Amino acid sequence: MGPSSHRPHWGDWQMHLLQQGEAGQVSARRKKPWQQRIVPYLFIAPHLIFFLTFVAAPVVYGFWLSLNDWDFLGEPRFVGLQNYLNLFDKETVQGLYFWNAMGNTLEFVLYSVPPLVLIPLALALALDSRLPGRVAFRTVFYAPTVLSVATVAIIWRWLLDTNAGLVNYYLRTYLGVGQNIPWLTDLPWAWIALVLMTVWWTMGGNLILFLAGLQDIPETLYEAARIDGANGWQLFRHITLPGLKPTLLFVTVMTTIASFNLFGQPYMTTGGGPNRATQTVIMLIRDEAFKAYRMGSASAMAWVLGIVMMVVSIFQFRALRQHIEY
Amino acid sequence: MSDRKWLRRLRRDWPVWVLFLFMLALALVWAAPILYMISTSLKPESQTITWPIRWIPAEPTLENYQTIMAATSDQSPLLRWMWNSFFTASIHTALVLLVSSMAAYAYARMEFRGRDVLFAILMGTLMVPSVMNFVPNYLIVDRLGWLDSYAALIFPGLGGVFGVFLLRQFFLGIPRDLEDAARIDGAGPFRIYWTIVLPLAKPALVTLAIFTFMGHWNDFLWPLIVMNDPNMLTLPPGLAMFQGKYVTFYGKLMAGAVISALPVLIAFLFAQRYFIKGITLTGMKG
Numbered sequence: 001m002g003p004s005s006h007r008p009h010w011g012d013w014q015m016h017l018l019q020q021g022e023a024g025q026v027s028a029r030r031k032k033p034w035q036q037r038i039v040p041y042l043f044i045a046p047h048l049i050f051f052l053t054f055v056a057a058p059v060v061y062g063f064w065l066s067l068n069d070w071d072f073l074g075e076p077r078f079v080g081l082q083n084y085l086n087l088f089d090k091e092t093v094q095g096l097y098f099w100n101a102m103g104n105t106l107e108f109v110l111y112s113v114p115p116l117v118l119i120p121l122a123l124a125l126a127l128d129s130r131l132p133g134r135v136a137f138r139t140v141f142y143a144p145t146v147l148s149v150a151t152v153a154i155i156w157r158w159l160l161d162t163n164a165g166l167v168n169y170y171l172r173t174y175l176g177v178g179q180n181i182p183w184l185t186d187l188p189w190a191w192i193a194l195v196l197m198t199v200w201w202t203m204g205g206n207l208i209l210f211l212a213g214l215q216d217i218p219e220t221l222y223e224a225a226r227i228d229g230a231n232g233w234q235l236f237r238h239i240t241l242p243g244l245k246p247t248l249l250f251v252t253v254m255t256t257i258a259s260f261n262l263f264g265q266p267y268m269t270t271g272g273g274p275n276r277a278t279q280t281v282i283m284l285i286r287d288e289a290f291k292a293y294r295m296g297s298a299s300a301m302a303w304v305l306g307i308v309m310m311v312v313s314i315f316q317f318r319a320l321r322q323h324i325e326y
Numbered sequence: 327m328s329d330r331k332w333l334r335r336l337r338r339d340w341p342v343w344v345l346f347l348f349m350l351a352l353a354l355v356w357a358a359p360i361l362y363m364i365s366t367s368l369k370p371e372s373q374t375i376t377w378p379i380r381w382i383p384a385e386p387t388l389e390n391y392q393t394i395m396a397a398t399s400d401q402s403p404l405l406r407w408m409w410n411s412f413f414t415a416s417i418h419t420a421l422v423l424l425v426s427s428m429a430a431y432a433y434a435r436m437e438f439r440g441r442d443v444l445f446a447i448l449m450g451t452l453m454v455p456s457v458m459n460f461v462p463n464y465l466i467v468d469r470l471g472w473l474d475s476y477a478a479l480i481f482p483g484l485g486g487v488f489g490v491f492l493l494r495q496f497f498l499g500i501p502r503d504l505e506d507a508a509r510i511d512g513a514g515p516f517r518i519y520w521t522i523v524l525p526l527a528k529p530a531l532v533t534l535a536i537f538t539f540m541g542h543w544n545d546f547l548w549p550l551i552v553m554n555d556p557n558m559l560t561l562p563p564g565l566a567m568f569q570g571k572y573v574t575f576y577g578k579l580m581a582g583a584v585i586s587a588l589p590v591l592i593a594f595l596f597a598q599r600y601f602i603k604g605i606t607l608t609g610m611k612g
Contacts, residue, residue, distance in 0.1 A: 039515050040441070043432035046425045048444075050485035055451050058462035065462060123352075126345055133346070139598060140353045143360070146594045146601070147587050148544035150565035154583045155363050157569070158576045164375040166362055173378070200359065208602055261457065264546045268566055282457060282547070289461045290551060299461050306458040313453070 066299035076296070083300035094288070094297055100276055101284040102305070108280065109259040109312075111195045116255045117248070120203050124210035125240070138211070142204035149201070149264030156197040157269050160184055190270050190278050197265055202258065206251050213247030214240070249320045253313050260309050281305045363587070367391070367580035374577045390581035394568075402571050404585055406557055407564035414479040414560065415542040421480065422538045423531055426489030431519050433490065434497035435505070445494075448487045464551055478552040479560065483542065489534050496530035497523065533604035536597065543590065561586050 066083055070076035089095045123141065127134045144152065159166045160183035171177040183193040221239050230238070241248075263282040266272055272279035281301060289298035336343075361381070366374050368386040394404060432438070433445050463482055472478040500523065508518050524531070543561070550563040559567065565586055572578045594601055 037438065040432045040436035040438035043436065043515075043519070044429045044444070047429035047484070047490060050425065050481065051448065051451075051487065052485070053466065054463055054482040054485040055454075055459070055487065056447070056485075058459040058466065059451070059454060061462040061466070062458050065465075123349075126349060129342070129345070131342060131346055131349065133350075137349050137353050138602075139595075140356050142602070143591065143594060144356070146540060146544075146590045148562040148565070148590075149546050150562035150569075151583050151586045154565060154569055154579055155359050158366065158580065159359055159362065161574075161576070164576070166358075166379060169377070169379055200356070257455065260455070264562075267546075268569060285457065285460070286547070286551070289464070295461055295465070302458045302461060306455040309455045309457075310453060 062299050062302060065296050066303050068296045070295045072293045072295055079296065083297045084304070086297065087300060087304060094294075094301075097276065097279075097284055098281070098301055098304075101279050101281045102308075104276075104278055105260060105262060105280045105282075105305075107191065108194065108262050108278075109256055111191055112198050112259045112262075113252065113255050115195065115199050116203060116206060116259070117252055119199065120207035120251075121210050121244075121248075123203075123207050124214055125236075127207075127211060128214045138207070141207055144201050145204040147201065150268060152197055152201045153265055153268035156193070156200075157184065160193050160269075184270050185274055187274065187277055190274065193269065194262070194265050194278060197269070198259075198262075202255075206255065209247055209251050210244065213244045217243035245320075249317065252320060253316050256312060256316060257309060260305070260312075360587070360591075363580045363583050366576055367584045369577055371575055371577040390577040391585070394572075394578050394581050394585075402564065402568045402582075403557060404561075404564065404568065404582060407559050407561045408585070408589075410476070410479075410558060410564075411543055411560040411562075414476050415539050417476075418480045418483055418542050419535050419539045421484055422486070422489055423535055425484050426486075426534070427493050427524060427527065427531065428519065430490045430493035430497055431523055434494045435502075435523075436515070448490060452487050452491065460547070460551065467552055473552055474555045474558050476558075479542070479549060482548075483538075489538065492534055493527065493530055496527055500526050529603075532600055536600055536604050540590070 065076070067078060067080060068076040069079045069082070083094075086092045086094045087098045090099070120141075127137055131137070160168075162168065162180050162182050162185070165183070167183070168177075168180045171181065181189055183189045217240065221243070222235060225235055225239055261282060262280045263286075266278045266280060267283060270278045272283050282305075285298050285301050285305070288294050288301060365381055365383060367390055368388070369380075369383045370385065370387050370389060373380075373384065394402070433441060467473060467478045467482065470477070472481070504522050504526070505518050508522055513521075545560070546562040546566075549560040550566070553559050553563065556564075556567060565582060568582050569579060572582070
């Protein structure tokens with residue numbers, strides 16, 4: 001235990017804010033010489049400068065950009081909400097491609113989040129038992145998460161190669177699949193491939209979080225329930241699941257955000273194909289900004305995606321908080 | 327040493343062993359991509375596609391590694407990319423630790439006007455999706471003249487809020503007694519921060535260091551955007567270019583993948599404890 005058991009569960013910091021707020025009010029009344037009063041500002045200044053330049057200012061700047069038409073060379077031209085209206089107008093190229101990309105991104109979120117939450121949850125329950133070699137298993141499942149998305153994509157493009165890949169080879173040889181599956185060039189295979197490599201790559205992080213969550217549940221709760229005659233399912237339903245609720249919430253929201261940010265895997269394996277069917281919003285934003293040089297339009301897309309992401313996060317947070325009750 | 331005892335134990339424990347075998351199979355599947363990457367990288371290009379598939383190369387060779395390393399100067403300078411990644415990630419990480427811990431110490435321990443509002447603003451931006459900042463940050467970095475320079479990879483991330491949040495949480499958990507004692511002995515705020523608080527925060531700093539370094543080392547989109555000069559790329563976008571060069575020469579592609587994967591995999595195996603502790607402490611990844 002001790003300070004290292006703090007985890008940034010949502011809402012944690014709000015509590016700290018409250019506590020700190022009270023302490024802060026008392027202090028402001030005391031007068032100190034200016035040399036002492038500037039010390040705290042000297043401590044926060046380096047971070048604050050970078051924060052204002054690269055975190056806070058871009059939010060304002062990005063919104064301003066989204067209200068302008070700008071090709072990066074001439075002067076920005078104020079166009080009001082035109083960039084947003086274009087996105088909602090299917091007659092424009094932006095509208096057409098944006099909703100296609102938005103649909104693809106949402107599709108990936110829907111396909112990838114359930115396995116990325118449920119598989120590590122199941123594995124965590126298995127590894128939390130007195131299974132021999134569980135530390136070694138944990139290591140193996142976690143190892144891929146330290147790789148970069150580029151390394152992961154290169155490996156999986158080879159494994160999923162239509163004619164020469166390991167996966168099709170085993171499907172042919174041991175499962176009698178007659179035809180080679182075009183994993184990266186046809187639907188629905190491209191989605192299956194993207195989900196597969198993403199699960200392989202990132203599942204381990206969620207596994208570790210679930211294992212930590214399980215360890216936070218006091219053993220005495222289980223003992224008491226067992227004395228009361230609870231069976232395995234009841235233990236899971238009434239002790240494990242409620243105890244894991246904060247972790248489950250955190251993992252689901254974080255995984256959803258990560259899935260919305262899908263970029264590297266399709267960029268390097270499917271190229272967004274076939275026919276833009278796996279082009280995600282981030283891929284489109286990058287093309288719009290750095291290939292077509294439409295900074296305003298790209299910013300508008302980023303804002304719409306960002307707002308959708310925040311709305312989904314809040315919705316998940318609410319839904320999950322209420323849903324898993326005791 | 328009786329068979330019967332063993333049998334009795336087996337009868338009692340068989341569900342555990344079934345589970346064990348299942349997990350073993352799954353672990354093998356999980357390790358297979360990495361093992362096959364290594365295996366392919368050691369095969370001559372002509373033998374990467376042979377049926378039946380050989381997991382152990384018949385004639386292991388390092389020629390793929392030699393080829394891709396020899397191609398350093400022109401199109402895919404792997405070693406240069408690796409150096410770019412390592413150099414910028416190291417400096418970036420050191421600066422993040424310094425800048426974040428200073429700010430976190432002030433937010434945790436000092437009293438000053440505007441502190442709570444500022445901290446609330448910082449925390450508010452934790453929820454702003456990073457995608458909203460890519461385009462404006464590119465333009466800001468361009469205006470600063472940092473495109474195609476290491477500065478673009480080192481500095482923008484220093485404004486991140488996560489490290490401040492994490493370290494502040496940790497500082498709040500450290501008892502004040504030592505700091506008070508030092509203050510009575512006449513130590514100034516910077517001395518207290520540097521010689522007392524930082525050493526106590528070592529576990530949190532190590533964790534933050536690992537995750538900052540890894541996050542930077544694996545970052546794909548940002549270096550892809552701010553670097554046009556192939557020599558200035560970091561390893562991940564470099565690998566995308568590398569893939570474009572060797573399209574289906576899988577022996578060479580896998581050698582490149584091994585070179586990019588090996589440092590982090592080895593670091594992970596040695597510092598596993600910190601990784602695992604770190605992820606539960608920070609609850610972030612990917």
